[in-house]
Amino acid sequence: MSASLFRTVLARHGALAAKRSLAGNSFVRGKATLPDLKYDYGALEPYISARIMELHHSKHHQTYVNGLNSALEAIAEAEAKGDFTKAASLAPLLNFHGGGHLNHTLFWENLAPASREGGGEPDGALKKAIEADFGSFETFRKQMNAALTGIQGSGWAWLAKDKDSGNLAIVTRANQDPVTGQLVPLMGIDAWEHAYYLQYENRKAEYFEAIWNVINWKTVAQRFEKA
Amino acid sequence: MVKLNNLLQYFSLGQSSFQSTMLASNFTAVAIAVHTLPVLPYSYSALEPYISSQVMELHHSKHHQAYVDNLNAALSSYVTALLNNDIPAQIRLQSIIRFNGGGHINHSLFWRNLAPSETPETDPVASAPRLVNEIERTWGGLDEFKETFAQTALGIQGSGWCWLVGKQNGRGGLQLAIVTTKDQDPIVDEGMRPLLGVDMWEHAYYLQYLNGKTKYLENIWNVINWKTAEERFLGASKEEAF
Numbered sequence: 306m307s308a309s310l311f312r313t314v315l316a317r318h319g320a321l322a323a324k325r326s327l328a329g330n331s332f333v334r335g336k337a338t339l340p341d342l343k344y345d346y347g348a349l350e351p352y353i354s355a356r357i358m359e360l361h362h363s364k365h366h367q368t369y370v371n372g373l374n375s376a377l378e379a380i381a382e383a384e385a386k387g388d389f390t391k392a393a394s395l396a397p398l399l400n401f402h403g404g405g406h407l408n409h410t411l412f413w414e415n416l417a418p419a420s421r422e423g424g425g426e427p428d429g430a431l432k433k434a435i436e437a438d439f440g441s442f443e444t445f446r447k448q449m450n451a452a453l454t455g456i457q458g459s460g461w462a463w464l465a466k467d468k469d470s471g472n473l474a475i476v477t478r479a480n481q482d483p484v485t486g487q488l489v490p491l492m493g494i495d496a497w498e499h500a501y502y503l504q505y506e507n508r509k510a511e512y513f514e515a516i517w518n519v520i521n522w523k524t525v526a527q528r529f530e531k532a
Numbered sequence: 533m534v535k536l537n538n539l540l541q542y543f544s545l546g547q548s549s550f551q552s553t554m555l556a557s558n559f560t561a562v563a564i565a566v567h568t569l570p571v572l573p574y575s576y577s578a579l580e581p582y583i584s585s586q587v588m589e590l591h592h593s594k595h596h597q598a599y600v601d602n603l604n605a606a607l608s609s610y611v612t613a614l615l616n617n618d619i620p621a622q623i624r625l626q627s628i629i630r631f632n633g634g635g636h637i638n639h640s641l642f643w644r645n646l647a648p649s650e651t652p653e654t655d656p657v658a659s660a661p662r663l664v665n666e667i668e669r670t671w672g673g674l675d676e677f678k679e680t681f682a683q684t685a686l687g688i689q690g691s692g693w694c695w696l697v698g699k700q701n702g703r704g705g706l707q708l709a710i711v712t713t714k715d716q717d718p719i720v721d722e723g724m725r726p727l728l729g730v731d732m733w734e735h736a737y738y739l740q741y742l743n744g745k746t747k748y749l750e751n752i753w754n755v756i757n758w759k760t761a762e763e764r765f766l767g768a769s770k771e772e773a774f
């Protein structure tokens with residue numbers, strides 16, 4: 306999980322919190338917040354419209370952030386009461402909203418305006434790895450689009466790196482299920498209808514073609530090196 | 533909808549045999565019917581202002597059509613896989629048939645449980661007295677039912693549908709329930725009958741309501757065809773064979 310996901314929010318009554326903290330009976334809780342985009346809503350035009358970006362970031366992603374915080378709060382409350390059945394019952398909400406927050410945060414970072422880092426092809430070690438595992442960049446791109454097209458309902462497709470083998474793989478996830486475990490997500494494409502419908506309507510194949518023009522390969526390469 | 537007079541293809545189904553001259557006696561003809569997009573019983577703009585003409589046109593002519601086309605293609609491949617005794621291919625195709633067949637069934641049910649607002653069909657008390665009576669018995673009132681329906685629908689994580697269903701109880705009656713299904717999973721359980729469904733995929737409302745699906749769920753009651761729901765409840769519905 307990237308460090309930018311959680312920003313530490315100091316308690317409203319800072320002094321009081323600090324005092325309690327000194328007494329050793331309190332902690333500062335990390336709250337999820339909506340990350341700022343590194344580009345304007347209109348910067349991915351004409352491939353992704355400003356209207357889509359605005360709604361997607363300020364409404365949809367915000368809803369996942371809010372949902373994650375309330376799920377965490379409800380779990381903490383249940384935990385405090387020793388009601389572990391209740392805590393466990395909140396797992397699907399945590400997965401959905403936590404996954405939604407994580408996925409979108411990764412997504413914004415692996416996009417960039419076509420006039421800047423966006424588009425083109427990866428180079429260096431990432432390029433070599435893609436060629437080794439998929440044959441060529443073009444084959445990889447086609448397989449990724451086929452995976453996106455095959456999603457039945459809402460979900461995501463990811464380029465991921467297996468931490469153990471070091472191999473690259475294309476995986477899909479339903480709804481907001483995050484890529485976890487030994488797979489490290491390198492690059493994700495949102496296949497929910499809200500990600501493209503205002504601009505592409507039912508023509509999702511056009512969206513899956515267009516988005517390659519705004520993939521930030523620099524970010525993907527950095528994730529690859531770190532994974 | 534199935535057009536039995538419009539056969540896609542005939543396949544010969546028989547066990548493989550070395551006695552090729554004897555094959556004819558082992559043959560069974562398999563007819564695959566082509567599914568077609570049902571005609572709407574109202575115009576694309578008839579559900580305005582609650583569901584826009586643009587949403588209806590794309591939803592019916594593009595989305596539903598794609599489910600129909602993909603279902604026909606998958607069924608055709610499935611017959612080939614049966615003929616070839618290709619079990620892996622048969623299993624692979626089952627999820628595609630479930631998804632697209634479900635999409636075809638669900639949308640066919642959906643169009644028929646919608647009607648232009650202000651028509652008699654959209655008046656629950658007048659058009660669905662028996663069903664409304666059972667709804668009141670189950671939820672305490674129509675408003676309570678709608679509230680529960682909305683909360684249930686809003687709980688869907690991803691794409692799916694929210695349904696009012698009747699479940700056969702032990703006494704030969706129907707027990708009402710609100711259920712959600714994911715993606716295009718159809719309600720095909722033995723003893724369970726879909727009475728009315730609301731499409732909660734984003735394509736069903738996004739162009740008009742954007743992320744405001746709560747409003748979509750509020751507004752859709754203006755165009756719910758209670759007459760259809762009553763017929764389904766009473767088991768008197770003349771649904772097309774999907």
Ligand SMILES: [Fe+2]
Binds near residue numbers: 409499500
């Ligand atoms: Fe999204």
Ligand SMILES: [Fe+2]
Binds near residue numbers: 534
């Ligand atoms: Fe059909």
Ligand SMILES: [Fe+2]
Binds near residue numbers: 639731735
């Ligand atoms: Fe739909």
